[in-house]
Amino acid sequence: MTPPEPPSAGPSSGATGSPGREAGQWRKDLVEVARRRLRGGELGSASVIVALAVIWAVFESLDTSFLSPRNLSNLSVDIVGTGLIAVGVVFVLLLGEIDLSVASVSALAAAVFAAGNVRYGIPEVPAVLLALAVGAAVGAIQGFIVAKVGVPSFVVTLAGLLGWNGLTLYVFGGQGSIILDDNGLVVTLTHYYFHDVAVAYGLAAFGTAAYFLLSYRNARRRRAVGALPTRGMHEIALRTLALAAVSFAAAWTLNQFLGLPLALLIFLGFLVCLDVLLRRTTYGRRIFALGGSVEPARRAGIAVVSVRVSVFMISSTMAAIGGLFLASRITSASETASSGNLLMQAIAAAVIGGTSLFGGRGRTWSALLGILVIQSIASGMALLGIPVAVQLMITGVVLLAAVIIDTLARRTMHAHGWA
Amino acid sequence: MSTTPVLALRGICKHFGAVQALIDVDLEIHAGEVVALVGDNGAGKSSLVKVITGVGPADEGVIEWQGRTVRILQPRDARELGIAAAYQDLALCENLDVIGNLFLGREVRRLGVLNEVAMEQRTRELLNTFSLHIPDLRVPVASLSSGQRQGIAICRCLLGEPELILLDEPTASLGVQQSVQVLDYIEQLRERGLGVMLISHNLGDVKAVADRAVVLRLGRNNGFFDVTTTSQEQIVSSITGATDNAVTRRATPEWEL
Ligand SMILES: Nc1ncnc2c1ncn2[C@@H]1O[C@H](COP(=O)(O)OP(=O)(O)OP(=O)(O)O)[C@@H](O)[C@H]1O
Ligand SMILES: [Mg+2]
Numbered sequence: 001m002t003p004p005e006p007p008s009a010g011p012s013s014g015a016t017g018s019p020g021r022e023a024g025q026w027r028k029d030l031v032e033v034a035r036r037r038l039r040g041g042e043l044g045s046a047s048v049i050v051a052l053a054v055i056w057a058v059f060e061s062l063d064t065s066f067l068s069p070r071n072l073s074n075l076s077v078d079i080v081g082t083g084l085i086a087v088g089v090v091f092v093l094l095l096g097e098i099d100l101s102v103a104s105v106s107a108l109a110a111a112v113f114a115a116g117n118v119r120y121g122i123p124e125v126p127a128v129l130l131a132l133a134v135g136a137a138v139g140a141i142q143g144f145i146v147a148k149v150g151v152p153s154f155v156v157t158l159a160g161l162l163g164w165n166g167l168t169l170y171v172f173g174g175q176g177s178i179i180l181d182d183n184g185l186v187v188t189l190t191h192y193y194f195h196d197v198a199v200a201y202g203l204a205a206f207g208t209a210a211y212f213l214l215s216y217r218n219a220r221r222r223r224a225v226g227a228l229p230t231r232g233m234h235e236i237a238l239r240t241l242a243l244a245a246v247s248f249a250a251a252w253t254l255n256q257f258l259g260l261p262l263a264l265l266i267f268l269g270f271l272v273c274l275d276v277l278l279r280r281t282t283y284g285r286r287i288f289a290l291g292g293s294v295e296p297a298r299r300a301g302i303a304v305v306s307v308r309v310s311v312f313m314i315s316s317t318m319a320a321i322g323g324l325f326l327a328s329r330i331t332s333a334s335e336t337a338s339s340g341n342l343l344m345q346a347i348a349a350a351v352i353g354g355t356s357l358f359g360g361r362g363r364t365w366s367a368l369l370g371i372l373v374i375q376s377i378a379s380g381m382a383l384l385g386i387p388v389a390v391q392l393m394i395t396g397v398v399l400l401a402a403v404i405i406d407t408l409a410r411r412t413m414h415a416h417g418w419a
Numbered sequence: 420m421s422t423t424p425v426l427a428l429r430g431i432c433k434h435f436g437a438v439q440a441l442i443d444v445d446l447e448i449h450a451g452e453v454v455a456l457v458g459d460n461g462a463g464k465s466s467l468v469k470v471i472t473g474v475g476p477a478d479e480g481v482i483e484w485q486g487r488t489v490r491i492l493q494p495r496d497a498r499e500l501g502i503a504a505a506y507q508d509l510a511l512c513e514n515l516d517v518i519g520n521l522f523l524g525r526e527v528r529r530l531g532v533l534n535e536v537a538m539e540q541r542t543r544e545l546l547n548t549f550s551l552h553i554p555d556l557r558v559p560v561a562s563l564s565s566g567q568r569q570g571i572a573i574c575r576c577l578l579g580e581p582e583l584i585l586l587d588e589p590t591a592s593l594g595v596q597q598s599v600q601v602l603d604y605i606e607q608l609r610e611r612g613l614g615v616m617l618i619s620h621n622l623g624d625v626k627a628v629a630d631r632a633v634v635l636r637l638g639r640n641n642g643f644f645d646v647t648t649t650s651q652e653q654i655v656s657s658i659t660g661a662t663d664n665a666v667t668r669r670a671t672p673e674w675e676l
Contacts, residue, residue, distance in 0.1 A: 221536050280532040285515075289523055292514030299474050299510045300524035301495040360514035 045354050047405075048369045055373065059380035066380055069256035075379050076254065077190055079371045080263040081106075081326035082342065086349035086367035087274055088318025091311050093350055094278075094291045096359020097153035099315045101142065101160030102346050106323025107338035108164045109135050111171040113186065113324060114178035114333035124185045128324065135320025136313050138164060143312030147305045153312075161343070169335055177334035180327060189266070190328040193258035200251035200260040207247055212240040263325060267368075270318075275364045287311060291360030322346075341392065345374055348395070352402040358410055373398065423486040424449045425583050425614040426471065426502075431480035433466055440466040441477070442638045448583060448614040453605055455625040455646065456618045457658055458635035464618045465507050467635070468585050471616075472504045473497040498524075503576035504585040507618075509568055513561040517553055518542050520560055521575050545574040549600045565592040573601060583614040590624065602628050622651050636660055 059066040085102050092099040113131040116122040122130070142160050146153045172178070180187050194200065215236045254260050278284035286307050289297040298304050326342075327333040351357060352373050353366025374395060381391045424447040433441040441463045448454050456464050469475035471482070473491040482489055484500050491497050497504075511520050518538050527534045527541075542556055551570040553563065560568055569592050576584055586605070590598040605628050608615050619625055625632055626646060634642040634657045642657040656662045 218536075222539075225536055225540050276532070282526045282528065282533065285519060285523070285526060285533065289512045289515055289519070292512045296510040296512045297523065299472070299494050299506070300512075301493075301498050302524055303495075 045363075045366070045369065048352065048354055048366075048373065052369065052373055052376065055376050055380070059376070059383070063380070063383045066383055069253050071379065071383070072253050073257040073261065075372075075375055076250075076264045077261045077329065078379070079368075079375045080190065080267045081322045081329060082345050082349065082375075083267055083322070083367055083371040084270060084325060085319050085322035085342070085346040086353075086371055087270060087364050088315035088322070089346050089350040090353075090355045090362050090364055090367050091274075091278075091287065091318075092153070092315045093355045093357060094287050094359060094362050095308060095311050096291050097146065097308075097311075098157065098347070098357075099142070099153065099312065099319075100157040100343060101138070101164055102315060102319040102322075103338040103343035104161045104164035104168065105135055105138050105316050105319040106326060106342070107333075107335075108138070108168045108171070109320030109323040110327035110333040110337055111168045111178075111335075114180060114327065115171050117184070117186075118178050118180065124181075128186065131324060132317055132320050135317045135323075139313035139316030140309060142316070143309035146312065147308035165338060168338065172335050177332050177336075179332045182331060186324055186328045187331050188262070188328075190261070190263040190325055192262040194260040194262070194265075195258065197255040197259065200254050201248070203260060203265070204244070204247035204251040208240060208244040211243055212236070215239070263328075270321075271364050271368055278364060283307070283310075288360055319346075341395070344399070345371070345395075348399040348402070349374055351406060352398060354406075356406050356410065357403065358406070370402075422449060424483070425485055427483040428467075428471070429481045429483070431467070431470055431477045431482075433463075433470055433475065433477050440638050441470065444480070444635070444638070444640055446633055446640075448616055450582070450614050451609055451612045452631065453609050453615045453617055453629045455629035455632040456616055456635065457620070457622070457625060457632055457654065458641075459658055461637075462635040462658075463638040464635055465587055466638075468504055468506065468587050468616075468618070471497065471585060472502055474506075498579075501580070501582035502585070503579065503581035503583070505569075505572040505576045505587060505589050507587040507591075509572040511560045511568055511572060514559050516558060517546075517556040517560060517563075517571055520571055521545070521578060523575075525579050541578070542574075545577060546570070548604065549573065549597055551597065566594055566597065569593055570597060581613070583616070584608060585616045585618075587618045588620065589617070590619065590621070598624075622654060625654070626651060634658055 056067065065071055085106055089099060089102060109131040112134050113127050116127040116130055117124055138160065142153075142156050145151050145156045216233075219233065219236060251260070254264075278287065286297065286302050289300070289302065290304060290307055294304060323337065326337060349370030350362070350367055351370065353368065353370030355362025355366045377395060377398065378391060381394070426446075426448045428444060428446040431441050431444040431446075432439070444463070444467060446454075446456075446467070456467065458464050466475065470477045470480075471491065473494045473496050476492050482491055489496070489500065491500070491502075512523060515523065518535070521542055522538050527537045529537070539556055546553060549570050551567060551574075553567055560571060563571070569589065573586065573589050576586070586601075590601055593601060602624060605615055605617060609628075609630075617625070617629060629646045632642075632644045632646050632649070632654055633640070634644070634654065636658065637660075641660070642654075642662075644654055644657070653662070
């Protein structure tokens, strides 16, 4: 029973405490809700999706192999390492802090794993755990100095950038790079594909169905207690259709090449789990609260220091995981892994995807959107044979544009009393 | 009074750098009693609230909770005792929505994840109590009017079954109807046996709901009055320092010099 009437027209559940609420008022409220939502945030991720579509269209028109299954499949694996690092950066940005050490930490973790496994013969699983523990420990140290001692995170993690880079060189001991075991677990991470077409299609179907059922059940529950639905049934249907279209198109494309890459599956798994952590748990709520303003959160009895330290640990651990994927992709850990623009890419991905540099606003999915934009540009320009120098400049411009949009968004939000 | 007070403060001192915000302040609040804390700007009223809630703990002095000496060193200590406060500066998280703010630090969970529906329902009930109309509970509170924000701050301290409620100028930016409802609600709280401390510059409100008035002046006690038997003028002259009241001399003989 889902009558289109507002709940006050039906047998009122009483619990809403507003038996006198008029149908007209209820409608007006709904319109108001929609208007405000549109102004705040939701437009942000929509514009990134549009930008991505434009980038893809431009490259496809310049070089028809851009949207080939082979290129897109490679793209979907190339985004994983940096994307995982970017997810960690999203957490730190939500606090209104920054972590400049992520690239160094990712290289350090890869070095620890490679040295442990290849040079000292530690089995792969303990070696991986060791690398992740190193990442977590780095985060704990940096987070403690930021949250407890009160040094700005910019400085602490800048010192970390240098220090962990030095430690990485020390671990390599002048060896330059260590080749990983070709048949090992870590190399498998980015080289395994589910050749069975059913896996990719099954995942697309499962994801779409799960999204629909959860949104639908949520809307029903809200309706049952007379709360305004966060999303109307039409909107749920539309979003489900859009999700189905994207995920089945992706599944079809991937199946044209080698099938669903294991790395992509893991990346999506991280995104979903961390999204739930951020938006559906007490812990995530606390991160957002601290990102907005520390003092009210402190007065609400939140353990400010431990939440902040834990966020830095998440960031460093995600950097370590990302580092293992990056090493896996090139089947070696090398001294130069953290050089180049890995750090900029990770931070840029988070910001381009719509996570605010000013704290308190963002989602894990912005890491996916942002890294897709960055890697698409890199991949398209590589196909066109555009020199790296130009690629760097264009990525710089895109990042600058994203930050300007972020700043302007914040300004308009202030103007509307939003931030 | 014969019964043990819910909260008793003795000899509370608090300084900020060179500023002595509170000097040797005494205060008692009983269950089922509304105590008004009055005083001029900068008298130390908000500082006293923060001492009680652990936001800015006292440098010296004793706090007794239901007859037992307790140490309130951080906000969580006060919350666990059953003390809730609506601060003068509201202390809302600007980027969180109404529900996020109300339940911050005491979120309702179901199977380990936030139970948004239950929290929204409870929020609507509370908002209706004070006739606050906020169409979208999902917008950041920064976008609400200051009256709405104040209403949220008041609602927040009613969650979680506190035994003592501190309201720091709760009606400062409320509309007429909402102010009346807040004052009515304070009387209901008294009937339910809660202790309430009300800070207000509006002596009419104080007269209307408070049982006793405690005057602070320049960080010191400057009078304890029974509101029903004292005229407004007497309270005013105590606030402004025109009198150092006889009651005060009796209550704290050594308060000055
Ligand atoms: N965080 C702080 N840092 C420094 N001084 C402070 C701080 N908080 C309060 N003070 C000082 O303590 C004194 C008492 O301030 P308080 O805010 O308690 O006054 P109040 O009675 O609440 O005044 P009002 O009626 O204006 O709200 C003032 O002199 C003020 O300058
Ligand atoms: Mg004050």
